[in-house]
Amino acid sequence: MPNSIDRRKKYTRMVLKDSLIQLLKEKPISSITVKELCELADVNRSTFYAHYYNQFDLLDKIEEETIEDMKGYMNKFKYEKKEDVPHIMENLLGYFSSNRDVCQTLLNETETTFQSKATVVAHQFFLKNWTYMNDQEEDLTEYLSTYVINGAIHVVKAWLANGMDKSPGEMAKILNHFINKGLER
Incomplete structure (x- = not known):
């Protein structure tokens, strides 16, 4: 029973x-x-x-579960070299791809805190796992991680909105290029 x-x-x-x-x-x-x-x-x-309690409580529970799921997924991996960055991005994009409906909806909803929660999780993961950056000045790493994460979130939102027109691997290469080379060709 x-x-x-x-x-x-x-x-x-x-x-x-x-x-x-x-x-x-x-x-x-x-x-x-x-x-x-x-x-x-x-x-x-x-x-x-x-x-x-109400619809806001339900939304908060969905956000919390998605964030916890994302944390668990990301914590399966440890990356220590610059060359590992495309792999972490591909894995994370794979997570968003397999949970597209929920992630896209939560990222597009203006009244949710999901995007800020995801940013905090990504920022913590960035600082914890991208140890090759530890030789940078601490405040530079903070600004760089903020720049990279917020830019990447908006690229992911566009990718989801475009129907994931590229594979997670292709998007990881694009994001990696943006991070490492900016507008350089």
């Missing part, structure tokens, strides 16, 4: 999350009601409130 309850809870949370992501493609979170979310998910409001 406990397994069926766990499966029902998981299923309910999944359909609510999927429904919110679907609605976020059409309008901002502030325009979404619990009533329309429940109708789309085909669950009653009391079931919704058994899991979440």
Whole structure:
């Protein structure tokens, strides 16, 4: 019996999350009601409130789960040389590709904190793993990581919006070129 309850809870949370992501493609979170979310998910409001306080709480949980998933994915890898950078980018782009719907929606939603949370995670990962940069001045590394991460996030957003018209490997090469050579040909 406990397994069926766990499966029902998981299923309910999944359909609510999927429904919110679907609605976020059409309008901002502030325009979404619990009533329309429940109708789309085909669950009653009391079931919704058994899991979440409101639509903002649900969005926050989706963001937190995605960030934790991204952290776990990124922590599988350790990169210490400059030559490893394209691999980390390709792996991270692979993560975004396999989670395109959620990532694209969260990155495009103006009322979420997902982009800033993702920036913090990427920044921490950058400083922890790109040890070849440790010979740089500390404040230079801070500015460089901020520049690289924010630029890369906007490139990823454009890539997702363009239907991932290039493979993660091709995009990793493009980003690596931007980082290392800027506008140089």
